[in-house]
Amino acid sequence: MDVLRPPLIRIGGRVYRKNLVQEQAFPREEEEDFYAGPGDCADEPCGAFVVEETERGFQCRVEVPSPLYKYIIGKKGETKKRLEAETRTSISIPKPGVEGEIVITGQHRSGVTSARTRIDVLLDSFRKKQPFTHFLSFALNQPAIQQRFLQFKEEVLEKCSKDHGVSSSLFQNPAKLHLTLGTLVLLNEQEIQKACDLLQRCKEDFVDQVTGGQPLTVEVAGVEYMNDDPAMTDVLYAKVRMKDGSDRLQMVADQLVERFVASGLMLKEWDRVKLHATVMNTLFRKDPTEERNSTMTGKSSFKERESFNGQNILKPFQGKLGPWQLQERTGRGVSHSSGYQQLLLKGNNLQLFENFHFGEVQLDSVRLSQRFSSDASGYYATSGQLCFS
Numbered sequence: 001m002d003v004l005r006p007p008l009i010r011i012g013g014r015v016y017r018k019n020l021v022q023e024q025a026f027p028r029e030e031e032e033d034f035y036a037g038p039g040d041c042a043d044e045p046c047g048a049f050v051v052e053e054t055e056r057g058f059q060c061r062v063e064v065p066s067p068l069y070k071y072i073i074g075k076k077g078e079t080k081k082r083l084e085a086e087t088r089t090s091i092s093i094p095k096p097g098v099e100g101e102i103v104i105t106g107q108h109r110s111g112v113t114s115a116r117t118r119i120d121v122l123l124d125s126f127r128k129k130q131p132f133t134h135f136l137s138f139a140l141n142q143p144a145i146q147q148r149f150l151q152f153k154e155e156v157l158e159k160c161s162k163d164h165g166v167s168s169s170l171f172q173n174p175a176k177l178h179l180t181l182g183t184l185v186l187l188n189e190q191e192i193q194k195a196c197d198l199l200q201r202c203k204e205d206f207v208d209q210v211t212g213g214q215p216l217t218v219e220v221a222g223v224e225y226m227n228d229d230p231a232m233t234d235v236l237y238a239k240v241r242m243k244d245g246s247d248r249l250q251m252v253a254d255q256l257v258e259r260f261v262a263s264g265l266m267l268k269e270w271d272r273v274k275l276h277a278t279v280m281n282t283l284f285r286k287d288p289t290e291e292r293n294s295t296m297t298g299k300s301s302f303k304e305r306e307s308f309n310g311q312n313i314l315k316p317f318q319g320k321l322g323p324w325q326l327q328e329r330t331g332r333g334v335s336h337s338s339g340y341q342q343l344l345l346k347g348n349n350l351q352l353f354e355n356f357h358f359g360e361v362q363l364d365s366v367r368l369s370q371r372f373s374s375d376a377s378g379y380y381a382t383s384g385q386l387c388f389s
Contacts, residue, residue, distance in 0.1 A: 049116055057107040060116045064102050064123060065187030069093050071126040072102065072119060079122075087115040099188055128267065132183035134195070134383060136256060137369045139178055140240075140277050140361055141379050145220060146174040148358045149279065156280075156313055156353065165308030170280045175378025179240060181273055181366070182257045182266045186383075195265055195368055196384030202259050203386045207366075210251050211388045217243045220277060220358035225310055233310035234283075237276035238358055249363070250275065256366065282306055314354040364388050 051060045064072070072093060073080050084091055088111045094100035102119065106112045153171045160166050186192045218240050226235040242249050253273040260266035282305045366386040373381035 048120075051109055051112050051116070053109075054105070057105065058109045058112045059103060059105040060112050062102040062104070062116060062119060063190070064119075065191060066094065066097055066099050067130075067187045068123055068126060069096060069102075071122055083115055083118060087111045087118070089115045091115065091119075099190070127185055130185045130187070131371075132185050133371055134186050134192070135183045135369050135371065136181040136260070137178040137367050137380070138181070138363050139365075139367060139379055140220060141175050141177045141377065142359075142361050144359045145177060145361055148356075149174050149177060152279065152353070152356050152358065160312045163309040163312050165282070165285075165306055166310075167285065167308075169285045170282060170308060171284070172277075172279050172281070173378070175374075176380060177277055177279075178369070178380075179253075179275055179277055181253050182260060182269070184260070184266050184368075186265070191265070192368075192383050194263075195260075198259065198263055198265065199366065199368060199384055199386040202256055205259075206255055207252055207386060207388065210248050210255075213389050215362040215364040215388055216249050216252075217360060217362055218249060219243050219360050222355050223279065223313065223353055224276075230310045230314065232307040234281065234305055234307050235278060236280035236310055236313065237278050238356075240275045240277060243360060252366070280308075280310075282308060 049060060049062075051058050071079070072083075072091070074082075080091055080093070083089070087106065088108065089104050089106035092103040092105070094102070104112050104115045104119070106115070149172075153168070156166070157168060184195060186195055219242075220238050220240050222239040223236055224239055225233045226237070227233065240249070250273070253275060257266065257268075257273055261268045285306060365388060367380070367382045368384040369380035370383050371380070375381045
């Protein structure tokens with residue numbers, strides 16, 4: 001058994017390594033097993049990367065964003081020294097802040113391959129711990145939507161401000177209303193460009209076919225909470241659906257995420273994208289400058305959150321329902337006519353924040369948005385975008 005790649009055992013959803021316990025050591029045999037020869041990869045995944053043969057032995061190059069160098073170096077260089085000693089290789093790392101390649105060299109292919117594999121594991125582990133830097137989004141900050149959102153905020157504060165935890169600091173910045181499709185950790189310009197290039201390939205491969213090269217008309221209406229107890233709410237979001245009742249928006253979102261996950265630029269979190277626009281979030285209460293982006297903000301963000309009581313947000317108010325929300329509540333279609341207005345006046349008991357109508361919007365692009373940023377409109381700065389038309 002290769003001590004560097006012990007068998008894995010799955011117990012109760014956890015993965016454990018089965019380590020070999022051996023009283024006697026045979027240095028020569030261990031060395032022969034580890035360095036199986038120039039043409040042997042010692043059971044390491046040689047095909048996953050290129051190991052070049054040189055005059056002095058073998059080498060392998062690894063593209064690594066500079067913010068991750070420190071995880072390969074370790075405290076006082078201990079991680080790098082240990083990797084070099086255990087794999088009989090030399091690891092060259094660019095200076096901090098300088099983008100470049102990590103170069104692994106050694107006399108034996110198996111040693112270089114092992115060092116590369118272990119570096120890949122380290123990078124994958126620490127990359128997952130990085131806060132996301134970018135996200136794919138649909139902007140919902142059109143003036144009409146912002147106006148209705150501010151009306152929603154005013155109504156909620158007027159009627160529910162005495163409820164536990166409800167305050168103006170919970171509400172999203174109207175200029176940054178959006179749908180989040182997925183988050184990305186992009187640590188240098190090369191990775192940002194890779195994401196931009198993938199967006200354009202997605203446009204050619206399937207987006208144009210789904211959208212027909214035209215904007216998608218969606219309706220933003222109704223609010224829902226993330227957890228199962230409205231009395232202990234952390235996130236309240238607006239629901240979104242295609243005005244024509246089709247699933248084209250969901251198709252675009254799901255296929256985009258699928259492609260980005262396959263490329264390694266995004267981690268798979270759900271089987272399908274949950275289309276929602278955050279309107280209230282208890283993360284915003286902690287710090288007024290807290291990033292008002294989405295519900296996917298990392299484990300540390302969920303500590304010390306003070307939930308709010310959202311029960312009364314679902315109780316009656318004097319407002320306007322969209323046609324399809326009213327149809328859902330009454331079981332019959334309506335139109336924007338005098339009859340519709342009369343029905344609204346007579347059916348105030350149907351007018352709930354639960355079905356608040358924020359308006360319609362034309363979605364014409366998917367943006368690669370940069371976290372903790374703003375453009376001239378107040379929306380997130382855009383690193384790249386996929387335009388439907």
